[in-house]
Amino acid sequence: RCTGQVEVKHEGQWGTVCSYDFHWDVREASVVCRQLGCGTMARAFPYTPFGAGAGRIWLQPFFCHGTETALHHCPHYGSGQHYCDHNWDIGVTCSGEGLGDCAGGQPFGCVRTTRDLRLSPLAGFVRLVSGDGACSGRVEVRQGRGWATLCKAHVDLNTAHVICKELGCG
Template identity: 45%
Template sequence: MSHIKSRLVGGDSICSGRVEIEHGETWVTVCDSDFDLKAASVICSELNCGAVVSILRGAHFKEGDGPIWNETLQCAGNESQLFYCPRISHWNETCSHANDVSIVCSGATDELRLVDGGSPCAGKVEVKYKDQWGIVCDGAWEMEDAEVVCRQLGCGSAVSVHDQGHFGSSSGPIWLDEVACDGTESSLYKCKHRGWGVHSCDHHEAATVTCSGHITPRLAGGDSVCSGRVEVRYGETWATVCDSNFSLRTASVICNELNCGTAISILRGAQFAEGHGTVWNKTFQCAGNESHLLYCPRTSHVNQTCSPANDVSIICSRHTGFRLVNGSTECSGRVEIQVRGAWRALCDSHWNFSVANVLCNQLDCGFAVSAPEEG
């Protein structure tokens, strides 16, 4: 069996594009007829590009040139390399470059990221090449380049680029330098650059960006890092959040993002004192399973006037100020929480057995046996 290997050409990244196979000394395109998911899976795996997202027929990433592969791949799907897939010759088949097949692998959606900026939409620009993350240098880095990054990540538009060292220094490979986008590209990989691994910069010169979709929550004014007034940073500005239409699902997403467990209580009416500055002018519509507040849909307030007196606060399960009182043992009784130094009874509006179980575990009281809602 002759040596063969594959590559993807003309796509939005190194993990998407027209399938080409090296046969001897020649690269050939592959016909979309009889090309199946199993063969695509082997190619994605061999290229360290994850799993198959889609097979695109009809020269989706433009027609190739040169010879066309004259065999059909008969992969089982578990081969480590395309080399090990059985092949049979085409029978009675006419195929042109208009039938060149392309694939998109899952790695194609995970080869660009922003790090050390506090959310997926702000930070130093990193790209993945040869299955390893590395930085993009800030040589010639401008707002047009940042705009492409923000758009590719689904983070809106670019708000700002930053001076060297704004998000700290980096380590690892330096993959790209002197990136030159015109701002209209769908992917950073379509922009001009000096070539992979070719650079004249160091790890203190990473390209950076803050996108308009950059949303990071924090809890302020509370009795611990897991309780307090909800504030969100949008772009470069911190804003408080109105208690109107603020849901337990949104609170749970915030607690989870802050590594504070799940939401125990929502406190309305600026219970942890009024904030300063702007008030967030949208309503979060979280499903509750989002990993970051950034991914929650948002709608504008309708006929709503909200002031700092309406700032919402939350208490997460990892808040240190919980106790049980008036019970028969130290592990039973009425639940009280500490708010600004004072102990208060916990409202049972969101109380359920799952939340009670979390609290029992935190208080070193095992698991919940019962969680009555009243009394």
């Protein structure tokens, strides 16, 4: 299955998609699943169970017909224009029909990405702190409402690659 927080890329930066007042349903989620090649929509999350995102909110679609080929074809308020905060970041679960297994048995699930849309399963669950830049620092993972440092003993090279990719750091 493809599942995660929906993010779009604008001006070279990834950011979240939000939906205020539950205006995220089967139609919008179907467009995301279709655009990513993840099969049919299985579940739409009008506010994400993946945790509040960080950074920019790039898009707030307010109505899709469900037949669009890409999320940015749905009416929206304009890139960077929104009336919600990260508590309203949206997510989807798609059927994953026609997908193979994740390469290398990645521990945190597949990251499905197109040029300007992705599902980020770790969004809101992992972050870097106390580093010299956006892609350096100590790895922390969400535990309930707080954060805990991820111990080196629990991170191998494959896990580090997944974390970096999830954070948009390569």
